[in-house]
Amino acid sequence: MHLLLAALSVVAFPAPQEDPTAVLVVALDAYRVVAVGENHGHLEFHRWLLSALEDPRVVTRVDDIAVEWGNALYQDVVDRYVSGEDVPWDSVTMAWRNTVVSPTAVWDAPPYATFFQRVRRINAALDTSEQYRVILADAPIEWRDVETREDAAPFFDRARAMADNVRRLSLSRGRRSLFVAGGLHVSRRSRVRPNRHDVPTSEITPVAWLNHFHPGSVFSIQSLAREREVDAVPIAAPIDGPAAWPTSAPHLADIDAARVSTLRNRDGSVPDVYGRSPLSDVVDAVILWPLDARTFAEPSADVLQIDSYWDELDRRSRIMRGQPMDPTLRGEPRGSNRPNRSN
Numbered sequence: 001m002h003l004l005l006a007a008l009s010v011v012a013f014p015a016p017q018e019d020p021t022a023v024l025v026v027a028l029d030a031y032r033v034v035a036v037g038e039n040h041g042h043l044e045f046h047r048w049l050l051s052a053l054e055d056p057r058v059v060t061r062v063d064d065i066a067v068e069w070g071n072a073l074y075q076d077v078v079d080r081y082v083s084g085e086d087v088p089w090d091s092v093t094m095a096w097r098n099t100v101v102s103p104t105a106v107w108d109a110p111p112y113a114t115f116f117q118r119v120r121r122i123n124a125a126l127d128t129s130e131q132y133r134v135i136l137a138d139a140p141i142e143w144r145d146v147e148t149r150e151d152a153a154p155f156f157d158r159a160r161a162m163a164d165n166v167r168r169l170s171l172s173r174g175r176r177s178l179f180v181a182g183g184l185h186v187s188r189r190s191r192v193r194p195n196r197h198d199v200p201t202s203e204i205t206p207v208a209w210l211n212h213f214h215p216g217s218v219f220s221i222q223s224l225a226r227e228r229e230v231d232a233v234p235i236a237a238p239i240d241g242p243a244a245w246p247t248s249a250p251h252l253a254d255i256d257a258a259r260v261s262t263l264r265n266r267d268g269s270v271p272d273v274y275g276r277s278p279l280s281d282v283v284d285a286v287i288l289w290p291l292d293a294r295t296f297a298e299p300s301a302d303v304l305q306i307d308s309y310w311d312e313l314d315r316r317s318r319i320m321r322g323q324p325m326d327p328t329l330r331g332e333p334r335g336s337n338r339p340n341r342s343n
Helices: 020-028 043-054 072-082 089-097 110-124 149-155 158-169 206-213 307-320
Strands: 002-006 009-013 033-038 064-071 133-138 177-182 191-194 200-203 218-223 243-246 285-288
Touching: 020 033, 020 043, 020 218, 020 243, 020 285, 033 043, 033 206, 043 110, 064 072, 064 089, 064 110, 064 158, 072 089, 072 110, 072 133, 072 158, 089 110, 133 158, 133 177, 149 307, 158 177, 158 206, 177 206, 206 218
Parallel strands: 033 177, 033 218, 064 133, 064 177, 218 285
Antiparallel strands: 002 009, 191 200, 243 285
16 A cells, blocks of 8 residues: 555555556545546546435545636535526536636536546435535626726635635534546745746635635645646556556655646746745646547637527627637637627
8 A cells, every 4th residue: 555645644545557546545534625627628527526426435425516717606506406407508617607707608518418427427316415515716806897907806816715715514513525626726835937027826726725714634646647747747648548547756856836737937947836835735646547538628619609508608798808819719810700789
């Protein structure tokens, strides 16, 4: 057995190249929150996640699944939907189409809608006391009230919002949760990087906030599937399926954590966001994938064909970016933007 040192306690870690679900189960026995970082749109990751959520060992250990891809404003709608109530699907879709990251349509990739549908089906087979609650962790922005970038600014600290929602809806109630978000959000360390004015700015991650208020409460696992992340890890790709490794392993512990990150400077260089901290200081474990299990889904062009939704994304883009949406995202040639009918 390998011992994985994490936060304030010691976890008996299964042998390297263990099924990530087994690692998840071990961590859930020792921590109130297990944070798992994804590469957005990674299909094989989401297939594994949904399979893990159906595993009886996970069902009996997890009360709540907190996700980055959900606006807390719609918590009641999603509560009713995943518990099996008759809720219009158009109402449910608002949870991920109206997050703070909009007008970026990242959550319109198929895995995110599938997640809510699958949790609903899983819950349908469980007793009420065993059903998962899905916590929408992102800030509760109401886009109908946003007319300028300044109107949206109070919701920009998404990391604090995610941590506060997990604390309020899970930790404070004595419940155990799985927190799933982009890999950058599961770091135990804050990131420091120059802003557009070249001033060093610190970004405290959701996991760092959770450990600040609840020391030693979080076990962090980061999935590595993007090529530039994988290239930084001196381990051969697994063959039969995903493999989890403790970052305390000798060949991982001293890797510069910034290298195992998708963050890049404008010139393509790797930013020194962790102060040369080793990987073992940032996350507790990593998941590696076979070469043929690194498939990434893009936002659905069919969804973006919905004119009312596209017009609203275009309105938000003009507010947040000062430019219209790229029409090629919906299969149209550049320069073909229709007048924004939302104004």
